[in-house]
Amino acid sequence: MAMADSTTLPTPEKVEKSKGYWSGVGHRLVRDPLTMFCLAVVAALILSAAFAPYLGLADPYKGSMIARLKPIGAPGYPLGTDEQGRDMLARLIYGGRLTLFIGLMPVVIAFFAGSVLGITAGYVGGLTNTIIMRTIDVFFAFPSVLLAIAISGALGAGITNSLVSLTIVFIPPITRVAEAVTSGVRKLDYIDAARATGANAWTVIRVHVIGNVLSPIFVYATSLTSVCMILAAGLSFLGIGVRPPEPEWGLMLNTLRSVIYVNPWLSALPGVMIFVTSLCLNLLSDGLRSAMNVRD
């Protein structure tokens, strides 16, 4: 018999420490230059927005009638001034605070709410699934932009209302993805195998279901952040999001729209910020998807 020579048991060695899942993800991320670059851009945007008051910038609210619409590169105004003479650099960086907050928070909240709903629907199945999923389907009847505008319009302008309406917009797609992934995982052998080794329902969900569905849901949610940012900017642009004089990229795009023939470069700046941020978030989510996939 081929295996006879190896039947004697070696003395139990000491178990080596495992490297862990997240260090593996980190390793793969570091080796991906494009993702690292996007990560750096997003980090820079978030950090500059968070520490805006300590950067020695001009007051983003203080206007000046004589310094209106200075071009980019004017002395004292590196990115020029807007139609009320407010420093554009300061407004763009301060604007990042609100824009990123409204762009990210709804997705974060919707990620938790949608995951709970979707995993419940997918794992329990039956009537529970029907009730949750058919309710979700109602929201799919409306295009997401229209739904956000309708809810914001009904609730009235304001930051909180924008947050609420965007969260409601993003719960259905996340729930649907969570449900699809979960009901796929639920039928697999390793769920039965876990039960066969004596795992209770809670352990099966917590360890084997969530462990397998969370990363696809997470990656999907990161891809929604850029959409959410653009929607938030769109709401402000339409005047049903953030109200002036708060600096916010969408709102700034709206107010600078009127001077597009006077100083086109200036009015494009908030749009460039939105574009760069959403592009980087998208590329980052692609990079995360491949880094978090341990299977191949």
Place this chain on the structure above:
Amino acid sequence: MTKLLEMKNLNVRFKGKRTVHAINDVSLSMDQGETLALLGESGSGKSVTLKTLLGLLPPKRSQIDGSIHVNGVDIMSLRGRALQRYRGGEVSMVFQEPALALDPVYTIGHQIAESVMRHKGVDKANAMSTALDMLDRVRIPSANRRLHNYPHELSGGMRQRVMIALALACRPRLLLADEPTTALDATVQIQILLLLRELQKEFGMGVIFVTHDIGVAVEISERVAVMYAGQIIEEGTTHEIIRDARHPYTQGLLAANLHDVARGERLSAIPGAPPALEARPDSCPFAPRCPVAMPECRADLPPMLAPGDRRRVACLRAAQPIAAE
């Protein structure tokens, strides 16, 4: 000594859009440390029998009657904690597809340790060294490194070894093996069979080995039970089944092999297909395909004959040669 397994008149019905009578009046008993092969084709109820033994069938859609005792404990009455201790502790299972039965997002060491921690109540470090010991026992080379591998980093044969290590980590009294070698290629198959046989002797546990491959059944088991249409139609020691198969279905299975067949000649096969189990069989389920069927076979269920100790066969013909003499 109490019987390892005592299954009496087990009936399993699946309800839904259509009812399926998956298991019909199956009785089975096993002594401690015995190896039994459940032999039968797809849909004959082998896997359902195993899942019933572990209580893995969906409770809403399945109706289970009869009694199952494992080591004297009535497992049909087990609920909650007791059921979880029984699953994996007393009885555990090796699945057919090791690629699907291991969770892809955890390392194999983690998965074995998880089960050990649950049953033995030890801490993670101890559970990991048990996992390492189990990987050594299933002859996985450089186990210490393999412990931190994900299932996709291992070959099929290696994964099945891990699956066996996982099933045996808590020293069950009874191991259920659901076609554990079907998904593997032939050379790996025999290694896994030899390994299972060795471990069975080493641990002194009972094994129910489900297979559709009569060669595998002969290789591994002391006793064979042949299933057809959710019933056991013949049971005996492996020797008795090979030398003296009484049921025409078993005879057909034994004849349908590749040995002694001339090149170009058609392989012998059993014509027809197994019956759909939408209604409970009220006559011999094999009669439509049986070369020696009699009118009586189609009239009533054949009686279970017991030509010897722990030897049984459900066929009217099986009694005849003796009657004719």
